[in-house]
Amino acid sequence: xxxxxxxxxxxxxxxxxxxxxxxxxxxxxxxxxxxxxxxxxxxxxxxxxxxxxxxxxxxxxxxxxxxxxxxxxxxxxxxxxxxxxxxxxxxxxxxxxxxxxxxxxxxxxxxxxxxxxxxxxxxxxxxxxxxxxxxxxxxxxxxxxxxxxxxxxxxxxxxxxxxxxxxxxxxxxxxxxxxxxxxxxxxxxxxxxxxxxxxxxxxxxxxxxxxxxxxxxxxxxxxxxxx
Amino acid sequence: xxxxxxxxxxxxxxxxxxxxxxxxxxxxxxxxxxxxxxxxxxxxxxxxxxxxxxxxxxxxxxxxxxxxxxxxxxxxxxxxxxxxxxxxxxxxxxxxxxxxxxxxxxxxxxxxxxxxxxxxxxxxxxxxxxxxxxxxxxxxxxxxxxxxxxxxxxxxxxxxxxxxxxxxxxxxxxxxxxxxxxxxxxxxxxxxxxxxxxxxxxxxxxxxxxxxxxxxxxxxxxxxxxxxxxxxxxxxxx
Numbered sequence: 001x002x003x004x005x006x007x008x009x010x011x012x013x014x015x016x017x018x019x020x021x022x023x024x025x026x027x028x029x030x031x032x033x034x035x036x037x038x039x040x041x042x043x044x045x046x047x048x049x050x051x052x053x054x055x056x057x058x059x060x061x062x063x064x065x066x067x068x069x070x071x072x073x074x075x076x077x078x079x080x081x082x083x084x085x086x087x088x089x090x091x092x093x094x095x096x097x098x099x100x101x102x103x104x105x106x107x108x109x110x111x112x113x114x115x116x117x118x119x120x121x122x123x124x125x126x127x128x129x130x131x132x133x134x135x136x137x138x139x140x141x142x143x144x145x146x147x148x149x150x151x152x153x154x155x156x157x158x159x160x161x162x163x164x165x166x167x168x169x170x171x172x173x174x175x176x177x178x179x180x181x182x183x184x185x186x187x188x189x190x191x192x193x194x195x196x197x198x199x200x201x202x203x204x205x206x207x208x209x210x211x212x213x214x215x216x217x218x219x220x221x222x223x224x225x226x227x
Numbered sequence: 228x229x230x231x232x233x234x235x236x237x238x239x240x241x242x243x244x245x246x247x248x249x250x251x252x253x254x255x256x257x258x259x260x261x262x263x264x265x266x267x268x269x270x271x272x273x274x275x276x277x278x279x280x281x282x283x284x285x286x287x288x289x290x291x292x293x294x295x296x297x298x299x300x301x302x303x304x305x306x307x308x309x310x311x312x313x314x315x316x317x318x319x320x321x322x323x324x325x326x327x328x329x330x331x332x333x334x335x336x337x338x339x340x341x342x343x344x345x346x347x348x349x350x351x352x353x354x355x356x357x358x359x360x361x362x363x364x365x366x367x368x369x370x371x372x373x374x375x376x377x378x379x380x381x382x383x384x385x386x387x388x389x390x391x392x393x394x395x396x397x398x399x400x401x402x403x404x405x406x407x408x409x410x411x412x413x414x415x416x417x418x419x420x421x422x423x424x425x426x427x428x429x430x431x432x433x434x435x436x437x438x439x440x441x442x443x444x445x446x447x448x449x450x451x452x453x454x455x456x457x458x459x460x461x462x463x464x465x
Contacts, residue, residue, distance in 0.1 A: 152389070156369060156382040156385060157369065157372065157382070159373060159374075159378065160369070160372040160373055160379075161372060161373065161374055165368065165372075166365060166368045166369055166372055169361055169364055169365040169368060170365050170369070170386065172361065173358045173361045173362055173365070173390070173393070174389070176354075176358065216385060216389065219385065220381070220382055220385055223381045223382065223385075224382075227375075227378050
C-alpha cells in the first residue's frame with residue numbers, strides 16, 4: 001500500500017471505527033443511562049403535563065449531556081495505554097491533524113447516532129415537532145464543540161490517578177457557551193423569534209474550538225508523552 | 228530585577244526583612260478600613276446598613292479575579308521560559324484565590340438576601356463568578372492529580388491560560404447583559420461614580436487585602452519551596 005495522506009486517513013478512520021465497534025459496551029451504557037434519566041424525570045417531577053412541558057426540552061438535553069460526559073474523557077486514554085499515541089507522535093503526519101480526525105470519528109460514530117433518540121424521547125415528553133427539528137440541528141453542531149472540549153480535557157488528564165473526578169469540572173465551565181447559545185435557539189423558536197443569530201453564535205463557538213482545541217490537545221499530549 | 232529574584236534562595240533572602248512589615252501593613256489597613264467602613268461611613272440611601280457588606284465583598288471579588296490573572300501570567304511565564312519558580316508561584320496563589328472566590332459568592336449571597344430577596348440568581352455576573360470558582364477547583368485538582376506532583380504543572384498551566392477567557396466575561400458581564408447585579412461604579416471611563424466618603428474606606432480595604440494576599444502568598448511560596456527542597460533531599464538519599 002502506498003503511503004500518502006489519503007491512505008493514512010482511511011487507515012486511521014478504519015482503526016478508530018473498529019476500536020469503537022469493539023467497545024460497543026460503552027455506547028450501550030450511554031443509551032441505558034439516557035433512558036434511565038428520561039424515565040426518572042417524569043417520575044420525580046410529577047406526570048402533570050403543564051410541569052413537564054416547562055422542562056421537557058431541558059430533560060432531553062440533560063439526558064444527552066450527562067450520558068456523553070463519562071465517555072468524553074476517554075478519547076485518548078486507551079490509545080495512551082496501548083502506546084498508539086506515541087506512534088502518532090512519531091508519525092510524519094502532524095499530531096494536530098490526527099487529533100482532529102480522532103475527534104471527528106468520535107463525533108461521527110459515537111455522538112451522531114444518538115440523534116436517533118432525540119425524536120423518540122421528544123415524543124415521549126410531548127415536545128412539538130418544530131422544536132424537535134431544531135434540537136437535532138443544535139445537537140449535531142453543539143456536540144462537535146462538545147467533543148473538541150472533551151479532547152482538551154481528556155488530553156490534559158492523561159496519566160492522572162483519578163481523571164473521573166476532574167473531567168466534569170474541566171468540561172462544564174468550558175462548555176457553557178454551547179449551552180447558552182443552544183438554549184437561545186430553542187427559546188427563540190418557542191417565542192417565534194428568528195433563531196438564526198443564536199445558531200450563528202453557536203457555530204462560531206464550535207469553529208473557534210475547531211481551531212484552538214487540536215493545538216491545545218496536541219501540546220498537552222506531547223507533555224503527557226514526555227513525562 | 229525579575230531575573231535576580233527568580234532564584235529561590237535570593238528570593239527568600241529578599242523577602243526575609245520585608246515579610247513581617249507586609250503582614251503588619253495588612254493588619255493595620257484592614258483594621259482601619261474595617262473601623263471606617265463599619266462606624267465612620269455613611270449609610271446608603273437605598274440599602275441602609277447592608278451596604279457595609281460591600282467593603283469586604285468588593286475586595287474579595289477583585290482579588291479573586293486578580294489572583295486568577297496572576298496565576299495565568301505565571302503560567303505563561305512557566306510554559307514559555309520553563310522556569311520552575313513561576314510554577315511554584317502559580318501553585319501558591321491558587322488556594323488563596325479559591326478561598327476568595329468562595330467568600331465572594333458567600334458575602335454576595337448574604338448581601339443579596341436582604342436586597343434582592345434571594346440568595347442566588349443565575350445572572351451573568353454571579354454565574355461567571357461561580358465558573359471562576361470552578362476553574363480554581365479544576366486548577367488545584369489537576370495540579371495535584373498526578374502521581375508525581377511536578378507532572379501536573381504543565382497541564383494546570385494550560386488550564387489556567389484557557390480559563391483566562393472567563394476574566395473579561397466577569398468584568399463586562401454587567402455591561403453586556405441585563406443583570407440584577409449593579410453595574411461597575413469604580414473603574415469606569417468617566418471616573419468613579421461612588422460617593423467619596425464610601426470610596427475612602429473601600430480603597431483602604433483594597434490596600435489591606437492587597438497586602439494580606441501578598442503576605443499569604445509569600446508564606447505559601449516559602450512552604451512550597453521548603454517542600455520541594457525536602458523532596459529533593461529525599462531523592463538524594465535514595
